[in-house]
Amino acid sequence: MITLMIRGIIIYAIVFLIFRLMGKRQLGQLQPFEFVITLIIADLATIPMAEINIPIVHGIVPLVTISIIHFLIGFLSRKSIKLRKMFNGKPIIVVSPNGVDYEELKRLNMDFDDLTEALRENNYFSLDQIQYAIIETNGQLTVLPNAENSPLAYGDLKNKKEESALPIMLVCDGKKIKENMERAKVDDEFLFDNMKKVGAFKIKEVLIFTLDNNGKIYIQARNKKYKSFKVNFKGGENW
Amino acid sequence: MKKIISVLVISAMLLTAVILEQVFVQNTLDTLLAKIDTFDAEIQKVSDINSQTLLNLGKDLDEYWTEKEKILCLSINHNDLNKVGEQIKKIVVYVDQNNKDDCIYELEILKFYAKSYKHVMEITPQNLL
Structure with a gap:
């Protein structure tokens, strides 16, 4: 039992370190390859944790290898726009001032129900409220509403205001x-x-x-x- | 920059460790197979296997495996290692009891295990896929 406890601590420490090295993005919006890695890491970590017969390195070595690959992909994505597009894809405009781009929706394996659901999640209930709708590389939909439906910003009031400061x-x-x-x-x-x-x-x-x-x-x-x-x-x- | 250096250091350590492990395991299993072959050759020569030579060979095999097992358990499933250890113990006992048939039988199984693990630990397309 003590062995299991110590293994649990070791694996937890390594997974924790890995996620820290991967950066904050891992914990926020995931790119496709990051999503894959998160799933794999979870599985790999549990294999040696619960089974004493399996050497702990059978979990650690793949974990560390995958983290290194992830870091490399992130590094290469930062250095090359081509590779970034290859690994992450690119944002796709699905709604423009001309209307819904159905061909793009089909390429994204989405239908109108998916689109309207995503719009409702962004608090837009009608297609005529929006100027642009973009499917981001992490699968989220972002919306640029048209002028009539844009939320009011302080700048619209044309009053002078002290610049915000971060405490x-x-x-x-x-x-x-x-x-x-x-x-x-x-x-x-x-x-x-x-x-x-x-x-x-x-x-x-x-x-x-x-x-x-x-x-x-x-x-x-x-x-x-x-x-x-x-x-x-x-x-x-x-x- | 710090992160890149950390990743490079970790990669280098990982690569070194896996290569050393691979070399160690292959060498250990090769030596084990060589010892088994020596034992096999010796046992075929005699009808009375309760001889000092075979007892010494058995003891040598046992000690060799006990020593190497301490490191092998870091990278090989413990159940698999136990199987080899079990076979060696049986062989030693059969030599002591002068039971040649069972001894040869267990020796063949031991040879099979050693060859299987050697094959499993190799870098081959079958193992990778």
């Missing part, structure tokens, strides 16, 4: 994040000056402290209500 964490759960402090070009004095405003005098007392490029601070001390305010901030790098 970064300077203190998290009572610990300073030095890397972010360097990025924001702030020091301990800055932290303590603003901590006092929420009644915190030690870093340990702060639950969360974020700062964005516009100088907006969000700070919450333990067991206290948060405060959000703006300060005179010179700004760090564009993070």
Whole structure:
């Protein structure tokens, strides 16, 4: 039983490492070859985990080999547009201002039911609401609606608005994040000056402290209500 | 860049490991077959197999396999390895008991196992497909 436990830990660690090396894309939208690899990895990992007679390398070697192949395919796809098209395919326009391209639908092995279902999933219930519909390489449908049905954006109101800024964490759960402090070009004095405003005098007392490029601070001390305010901030790098 | 280097290092390690494993397994099985042939040749010469020569050959075979099994179990199914070990033990016992017919029989089976595993571990189109 201990052997099974240790094998489980080893296999899990290797699969975890493999997925980390493969990058975030693996966990998000999958390309066809990535989908294949995900299925295979799951199967390969279970073979030696449950069967003591089978050497653990019978699972590890194919796993690692497949990961290397996956990395190579990804690498070659990045370097060559031709190879990228070969491995991933290309996005296909199935609906254009001229209407539905039925030939493309047939080539994609789709029918009208599939198309309208995918449109409904994108919250479009009529074909005349959309300008373009594109089947992406991962099989998802993306839609460009026509002007009448486009969602309203802030820019349409023609009002001036401060540029959005991404907050970064300077203190998290009572610990300073030095890397972010360097990025924001702030020091301990800055932290303590603003901590006092929420009644915190030690870093340990702060639950969360974020700062964005516009100088907006969000700070919450333990067991206290948060405060959000703006300060005179010179700004760090564009993070 | 770091990732590329990691992948290259891992690929190199993997390639080295699989080649070394392949060479080791083939050499071990070749040596095993050679020892079996020696044993077979010796056993055919005598009617009374409970001799010191055969006992020593049997012991040598047993020790050789016990030693190599510790490494072979990393890449060969343990059930398959047990079969070979079992056959060797039987041969040693039959030599001790002076049971020539059963000894020859088990020796043939042992030869069969060793040749089968050698064939399975080779890189051939049959094994790849």
